[in-house]
Amino acid sequence: MKDLQFKRHRRLRQSAFMRDLVREYHVSTDDLIYPLFIVEGAEKLRNPISSMPGVEQISLDLLPAEIDELLQLGIKAVLLFGVPNEKDAVGSGAYHTHGIIQEATRVIKQYAPEMLVIADTCLCEYTDHGHCGVISNGDVLNDESLELLVKTAVRQAEAGADIIAPSNMMDGFVTAIRHGLDEAGFHHVPIMSYAVKYASAFYGPFREAADSAPQFGDRKTYQMDPANRREALREAASDIEEGADFLIVKPSMVYLDVLSDVRREFNVPVVAYHVSGEFSMVKAAAQNGWIDEKQIVLETHTAFKRAGADLIITYFAKDIARWLRG
Template sequence: MRSMVRETKLHVEDLIYPIFVVEGENKRNPVQSMPGVEQLSLDLLKEEINEIVSLGINSIILFGVPESKDEVGSEAYHECGIVQRATSQIKEQFPDLVVIADTCLCQYTSHGHCGVIEDGYVDNDASLSLLVKTAISQAKAGADIIAPSNMMDGFVIEIRKGLDEAGFKEVPIMSYAVKYASAFYGPFRDAAHSSPQFGDRKTYQMDPANRKEALREADSDIEEGADFLIIKPALSYLDIIRDVKNRSLLPIVAYNVSGEYSMIKAASQKGWINEQQVVLEMLTSMKRAGVDLIITYFAKDAARWLKETK
């Protein structure tokens, strides 16, 4: 009877699994701060995707870790970049899997920031053209969805124009519409090798204390043509998820970020919590708050647990 009247249900189709791809062969590099998460070389992707598909997960999001970096992150938009090659390979082998490409420069720039640096600051407008080039190159490689995470002002409309002019009118944009300057991102920077080499990202990511600003950011991306809205992080921002859900008809995506993942893993390894119960409760709380999809490093584990509890 309890399950019959349950108001919020978590499904495996709700989950998006992040994958970090690296150059080289036979590389399976464990991310020390994220137990169970690895960087994978392209030759190991087929095995990984086979497992993901067998679990019923329908979509992944790709993050690239390039071999070389420069001031303008040119590997991000190179036609033979790591994400571009990974995308082409995956779509050839698994055409029905939804491949989302994270569109940013931070992993590819020598300074670790999400845009071009001028006089010690990120130049918003100068960065937009490079982000457009990155999005187009990812779409050409076969990405089903472009997910710009850079938080530059005007990035959605510029990427939309660029995709349309390049013949990719059907490729949707999953915008990181509400992205806070959060301390919960630490382990991700270990995984993606994307830590800023100076300063921080507070000039272009949001103040965690602000609520109304999140609504303005979401409204702006909607007006510019976003097709999905990502809110990041998730667990400490469930109120923001609900606020955005209440005023938008677009699909809402929560990013269950690395710090949220690592805290649960650490407590579980200590034997302080029941990992399965805590993870499923946490993910359900995000669905209850109003999200339609969840990007989470727990996707594979959650898919297995959901099968067990059916």
């Protein structure tokens, strides 16, 4: 064997400390954004989401304790979803001054001003039909929906949201919201756009968590076809031109190619959204003893970083923070 010439790649894998020393990508708590589902009215309510083990809807009075836990774990940003008591055809609860996300934002900012609050800006949780805009003759109207989304974004900014995250996938939603925020004096509030959002089957458990399932049809006329890769770059380019400050790719686990494409093409923070179905599959397999949950989750989230994500929206944020602490 002494005459053979080959590379000794294993030299850099011989011990845990050596592997740590040469590791190329790392997940940290600074990367993590934790979604919260906030309900109206009831006190001390923790409503478990049956399809998402460990995830709950919580009432406003429990928010301070939740924020305390997150801050102690080193998690510095939350993404808020509202679950209102009442819904109507135009989602008026989304842009009411005292809408549930607005109230949750005020509670968080009063209790812990340093926590970054990202407000999901959409109508689907607030409409009785479950779609992300105004309906006419069974169709989701684009431009009419933009007006309501702008009102929602402005109300969220007024309540103290640090970042507006529009998730509706209407054409022109970024430029409409940017104009509306600027007109209202919120030039400093950035937009984290759900720029690349596929009409994915992986959103199923979220429908339960946010009570937002469409009452008819589906969202394929405004969310993207999972078969399309190049279209993602067109969508993202439009949002950058219109004023987006962050780009979200959703889902992420089975769209790493798209995440990588977006990272290469655009020089803004890119956000991976590890969605509910991806979360629930890992949880179910772990509960059955089929996989090592910790190792699978850390490997998955490292893959998001390797593909180019700067930030990760994940229901595993608390678990990851605890695992990283050892």
